Amino acid sequence: MTEGISMADQSPLLTHTDKATGVRTLTLNRPHRKNAVDGELWQLLHDALSGAGQDPELRALVITGAGGDFCAGADISGGGREGHPLTRMRFINEVALMLHELAIPTVAKVDGVAVGAGWNLALGCDLVVSTPTARFSQIFARRALSLDFGGSWLLPKLVGMQQAKRLALLAEIIGAEEAKSLGLVTYVVAVEEIDAFVTDLANRLAAGPPVALAQSKALLNENADRTLRDALASEARAQSINFATADTPVAFQAFVDKTDPTFTGEWNVQ
Template identity: 70%
Template structure:
């Protein structure tokens, strides 16, 4: 049975729940979903809520009206002090990066500036052949933000990151995929179904183990091998204390698909490595 619910978080963000998947749709199509003050606040609150809702197993971020996001809306007047403006961006970037659930960016149309870095902050990026990307900041007299200075070098290396940020080139989806900035390129007519199936696969996974794995991969990029091994050992101890580990081994022995819940369950039964 489908558990479906839709709500509007402010006038410019639509939240929809369906079978453990929460989809956040940036909804300012008249501005190609450029993010103004109200949308930054709504997005921050929605990410925080998703991270604290046990019913949400996967988060999808997308845009309305044939565009993903054209970045921060610098055309809208905002009297907020620049420090407070950047704090809003910082909150969104950190909340997205640290969400304990898998995240998917469904990129339709343009994703530029902070809009592109919002997509790059997700764990997986699905684009269409019509998608276009640019680190447009320098054209506006600005430097990279929303985590781009950290994300880009890790994803493409320092030299290619400088190329994208300094030259502000607009690249297409295939170029982005070649640079490891897009995970899949899917025809526009198939992208909705593709993301639904991808999200369903993630929902079916063990939530605690996926959260541990995501955190380990995020942290491992900045750690020594010794640090990473210590973190992995701690994470496995958490996994062994869930019902999912025993369920996985039982399902394997019984030749059936496991049913993962993330439920805490400590017993005397040993789980083999």
């Protein structure tokens, strides 16, 4: 699940970038805590997402976990919890927003547990790829807590209000196939195949037209709560931006020539 990354690295967040494809992988690396996120790891995630958003060479981002688990949520064991809870939550909220607003496509690669904020970290990605044995839970109620890391916004949009309430209020643990049937997992792939599958998926996303993909992602995120009139106005604005890149004529020519286009996202106003 962490091909090409040495687990000898003791950093709580491992970063690997394939410069040939522009795909970066962030690996949560606290396997002794099932990759539960403590204060240090929240800061590292914040910095990594900020860096990803400012790197013009990046075309896609994969988030995964080390040691056979994705993420057991926030680490509530007691360490690194200085300061007012609201201050800590505001910082965690910044991380959630940075992931949601990241212009490049994001993929969560999930094995083992993805619970609480860990599941919502996966749901905050654009696509979720899971092994058949992965387990998911909005576990907050079992800890006398309420939803966070965007769960109260994400769940009703993805599964509807009744299923969202079921998942939140009962804090049930569900498997990968049920999560997929609810629309909470995009693909379920055998554990021995998931690394290759996600690599291919991320490479396909990275090969797409970066400006157009960013526009489509933003339109889907923004227009879910707007009227059709608002959505159409946003689409017209985004399409005008796309026509001002080199990618559109390249795509049209490739269609005519029956070849594969190479997209750069370069501005091309005459």
